[in-house]
């Protein structure tokens with residue numbers, strides 16, 4: 001490999017680095033404009049009860065509706081937003097949109113809990129708008145119990161006192177707490193329980209293998225059993241097939257999320273889906 005690049009190896013590397021830096025600068029500039037012009041939208045992915053596949057929750061997932069590039073995945077811009085503190089403004093947009101959607105759902109008589117992803121940066125920053133959420137809810141006629149806050153294992157494990165205080169305040173106010181991408185880090189279930197966690201979300205990479213790998217199935221079964229012993233409920237992520245659904249149902253998993261049930265969709269489509277489902281019942 002190195003030999004192939006020969007004497008130009010160094011120059012090649014530099015050009016690539018410059019390209020990456022330029023790409024980053026362009027993206028950052030676009031991102032600032034996007035925030036100012038409100039080019040973002042929340043999509044909603046249903047979360048179903050395993051036993052009857054009824055829609056009881058949904059996860060709000062941010063999308064960037066880029067004027068030229070179309071829909072940009074959060075995996076491409078969340079990390080940059082986190083590095084540049086733009087995540088705070090974005091976090092407020094996410095919270096406000098989720099509140100609006102909950103108001104609509106309440107008016108229509110749909111009892112659905114909404115999950116929102118909160119970045120670790122929102123917890124660790126010295127000044128965080130998280131502190132005002134509960135107050136904002138009161139003004140909007142909403143209750144904290146209608147929200148699930150999704151955080152990642154990394155945040156729990158290296159939690160600063162400030163983060164711990166914020167988590168404790170939110171759970172005390174009634175926000176439910178879910179640990180996202182569970183199984184990919186090193187958190188102990190006992191610690192999660194102590195932090196007043198309500199749900200663990202088993203990561204897609206475990207769900208992917210359960211139909212073909214006895215080990216993956218055993219891992220999922222063990223996570224579900226341990227979670228239940230501690231009084232936590234389990235949401236399995238990334239369920240794509242009927243077989244995966246069946247295996248997780250048999251394993252006692254409480255809730256499921258994945259393309260097998262529905263993909264993330266715009267607010268209007270999600271509301272239409274709920275209305276249709278209400279009529280059919």
Ligand code: C2E
Nearest residue numbers: 061062073074075094117118119238239240257258259264
């Ligand atoms: P996540 O929170 O673990 O979200 C689940 C991701 O899995 C979503 O990707 C969802 O579209 C995808 N997914 C769900 N079911 C399936 C399935 O059956 N098959 C496949 N292949 N994928 C499935 P998405 O929306 O691209 O989001 C990626 C990540 O970006 C999220 O992972 C989350 O970490 C972050 N993210 C998304 N929205 C937000 C947000 O509003 N705020 C923050 N801070 N992070 C967000």
Ligand code: MG
Nearest residue numbers: 059117150180
């Ligand atoms: Mg999530």
Ligand code: MG
Nearest residue numbers: 171175176196
């Ligand atoms: Mg709680």
Ligand code: MG
Nearest residue numbers: 180181203237
């Ligand atoms: Mg996840």
